[in-house]
Amino acid sequence: MIRDSFRLLLAAALLAPALYIIPALPVxxxxxxxxxxxxxxxxxxxxRLFREERDFLLHVESARDRSILASEQSLELQSDGxxxxxxxxxxxxxxxxxxxxxxxxxxxxxxxxxxPIDHPIxxxxxxxxxxxxxxxWSFDDGDGPQTSTFDCAEPVNLRVRYGRQxxxxxxVSSADGAQRLSAGIQVRDxxxxxxxxxxxxxxGNPDRPIALADEGFCFRSYLGGATGQYYRPSRAGFKGGxxxxxxxTLQNWQRHSAVWFNAACHxxxxxxxxxxxxxxxxxxxxxxxxxxPLACTGATIxxxxxxxxxxxxxxxxxxxxxxxxxxxxxxxxxxxxLTAAKRRQPDRRLDLVLLSIGANDINFSGLxxxxxxxxxxxxxxxxxxxxxxxxxDSRSDLMRDLPQGFAKLRETLKPLVGDLSHVIYTSYGxxxxxxxxxxxxxxxxxxxxxxxxxxxxxxxxxxxxxxxxEFLPALKALAQCQGxxxxxxxxxxxxxxxxxxxxxxxxHGFCARSANDPAFDRDCFSAKGDSFDPDIVNAAxxxxxxxxGASEYRAYLPRARWIRDANDSYFAAMTYPQGxxxxxxxxxxxxxxxxxxxxxxxxALHPSAEGHAAMADAAFPAAAQVLSLDAAEPDIRSxxxxxxxxxxx
Numbered sequence: 034m035i036r037d038s039f040r041l042l043l044a045a046a047l048l049a050p051a052l053y054i055i056p057a058l059p060v061x062x063x064x065x066x067x068x069x070x071x072x073x074x075x076x077x078x079x080x081r082l083f084r085e086e087r088d089f090l091l092h093v094e095s096a097r098d099r100s101i102l103a104s105e106q107s108l109e110l111q112s113d114g115x116x117x118x119x120x121x122x123x124x125x126x127x128x129x130x131x132x133x134x135x136x137x138x139x140x141x142x143x144x145x146x147x148x149p150i151d152h153p154i155x156x157x158x159x160x161x162x163x164x165x166x167x168x169x170w171s172f173d174d175g176d177g178p179q180t181s182t183f184d185c186a187e188p189v190n191l192r193v194r195y196g197r198q199x200x201x202x203x204x205v206s207s208a209d210g211a212q213r214l215s216a217g218i219q220v221r222d223x224x225x226x227x228x229x230x231x232x233x234x235x236x237g238n239p240d241r242p243i244a245l246a247d248e249g250f251c252f253r254s255y256l257g258g259a260t261g262q263y264y265r266p267s268r269a270g271f272k273g274g275x276x277x278x279x280x281x282t283l284q285n286w287q288r289h290s291a292v293w294f295n296a297a298c299h300x301x302x303x304x305x306x307x308x309x310x311x312x313x314x315x316x317x318x319x320x321x322x323x324x325x326p327l328a329c330t331g332a333t334i335x336x337x338x339x340x341x342x343x344x345x346x347x348x349x350x351x352x353x354x355x356x357x358x359x360x361x362x363x364x365x366x367x368x369x370x371l372t373a374a375k376r377r378q379p380d381r382r383l384d385l386v387l388l389s390i391g392a393n394d395i396n397f398s399g400l401x402x403x404x405x406x407x408x409x410x411x412x413x414x415x416x417x418x419x420x421x422x423x424x425x426d427s428r429s430d431l432m433r434d435l436p437q438g439f440a441k442l443r444e445t446l447k448p449l450v451g452d453l454s455h456v457i458y459t460s461y462g463x464x465x466x467x468x469x470x471x472x473x474x475x476x477x478x479x480x481x482x483x484x485x486x487x488x489x490x491x492x493x494x495x496x497x498x499x500x501x502x503e504f505l506p507a508l509k510a511l512a513q514c515q516g517x518x519x520x521x522x523x524x525x526x527x528x529x530x531x532x533x534x535x536x537x538x539x540x541h542g543f544c545a546r547s548a549n550d551p552a553f554d555r556d557c558f559s560a561k562g563d564s565f566d567p568d569i570v571n572a573a574x575x576x577x578x579x580x581x582g583a584s585e586y587r588a589y590l591p592r593a594r595w596i597r598d599a600n601d602s603y604f605a606a607m608t609y610p611q612g613x614x615x616x617x618x619x620x621x622x623x624x625x626x627x628x629x630x631x632x633x634x635x636x637a638l639h640p641s642a643e644g645h646a647a648m649a650d651a652a653f654p655a656a657a658q659v660l661s662l663d664a665a666e667p668d669i670r671s672x673x674x675x676x677x678x679x680x681x682x
Contacts, residue, residue, distance in 0.1 A: 114587025235304025237636020462538030477562025479598030606635025
């Protein structure tokens, strides 16, 4: 038999990752140099979405002694606010169109992403290892041992079979005598799927943010005429017409878009689902994590999970003719992936589902529009288009439609994942709370990127009360079969529910400000809501009143608000939603529709990367518990060796 899946490599030629701890999370004890010798091992590059180990090691290093949130903040400072994902996004086992690469070349080895046949590991001898000792290693997975001898200070790199235990044995020889140790090595490959809506996908956090120009770009408003124009920062690199009287093509404009892990769904590596799956791989060295992200911004249970939905935008390309306007239902995609995996590996199963859904089912975006769209003309137009909702309509959807949707979803997920406790439902954080849970006061601050926006205090208070007192409690009841929610098997139909992050979000809503916010934010985003120059002559060249260029904005720096406001949404993503039906597509990129949508379609009132990291900190313990990742592992076996010249009796 050709043993390609069981290759022994000289450790001296390869760099192996060091052992690590994350004291903010449940951890195993550190290796003590004075402790008895033992065989220690870990899976290399064990977050299998990453093609290159250097990207995984970046997170291993940043996670030392830190929570996921603290790690994110450290990486934000390390990248000078440009974001750690900006280059990693091009080094994944899933391409930017959402297709899984089968096979995927990871660290120069072709692997099946969904059904790995082996895993790379590093084995080393730790503890009180005698200086200069020699280690004779043997690794046996049932097809006969593979042996090699090294200095005991050297780690050993090899690949071990999926689903099969490998027995590692080492004979340690030194001036003090000889000792044999052995241990069983078996990698547990955990298959995790991410499902849900924009909160699940990471909306608001493009992997590579938009690059802004310092000069202005003209938008029309619905009022029309010379007074119906305003300027906001343009896209860096765009050489076309910036004035409203100088139209250009959407194709030219799109060449300078933000980059998403998946543009159609605005999937981002910053999402709490990705950060949770990644943190599991970082924390537990004996597992590998195969992560399948399927969440899509705009998804509802009916249109998104079960049925197809409209794409958010298209992958930038030389020809926009290849743009797909729709996205397949997430459950169909998951079922297809599982079927393909089981065809190759009958014992392959889905271990965990990360889920957030329900906000679009009650038209939360309509509530947001009702709060922030303030001028009479725009309110009239948006109401006629059905884009402005009401608390009364959302309450009706919450009481009537959402329970039925959850019941159908529960019955569909059960055969896919088996035990519904392996569905981790992570609830939402209220985006409009600050200073100990008091509601944000409203106003134009953070929303003046569009002239018609103003967070009306009374409408904001009404929506905040509905979210806190009705929507969030209802989601918990639906996920856990409580509060009168009928489930066929109340005990077995409960999802694992996570909402611990909501307490932290109460101090970090969209209106939160701090003296430690980035200097650009403090200087250029006015607390009074007058950040932009209303004079279109001046604004054409310098749209910000602060005298600084928009190119200085950094989407990924620590700040008090963990919620993207409309200014952040424009400055980080500036999205033109090409997934709209053809009849709704403006013919001119300066059109008033684009002006409104570019300010909100990139993630207004969605968590920032810090917010997602805080959500991941809350979801992580539930995932680890459900997967029993802290269960004790078998002990290392150790015994002295008989002297080489011992007389046999």
